Amino acid sequence: MKITEVRIHLMGEDRLKAFASVTFDDAFVVRNMKIVEGTNGVFLCMPSRKLPDGTHKDMVHPINQEFREYLEENILKAYEEELKNQSVGKTQEESSGYNKDAQ
Template identity: 55%
Template sequence: MVITEVKVFPVNEDRLKAYVSITIENAFVVRDLKIIEGTGGLFVAMPSKKRKDGQFKDIAHPLNQET
């Protein structure tokens, strides 16, 4: 699996630094990844959806640690 395109959309918010879209193998797009500044540095948050109980659930995510 090869990431064939990355688009970064910087934002000027508190901890949120950018939104990112990636294209995989010129065939599959994942939008709305977030680059967030946490206490340990920057990290990528996967796209998520708010559930009825108020918690957020990832829409797309790796299936294991190696991915």
């Protein structure tokens, strides 16, 4: 299974940094993966639902460590790229005097 697209939606909250949607083989998408800030840096959380007892259960998850690493590596790389693009965009706005909120 090959990742063919990763979309990142930055959140900018204290712990929740972004949501990710991943398309596999141009045929199957998994939405609502979370990129979360932990004590050892950012990590990936699978989409989950809250159970009546208050715990959470993953709706999807990798079956083996090799695929988990492949998934995390590609999603976190896309996240870092999105952060870089956002930073470049802000720098260009500041240097040009552009203020999107003023419109």
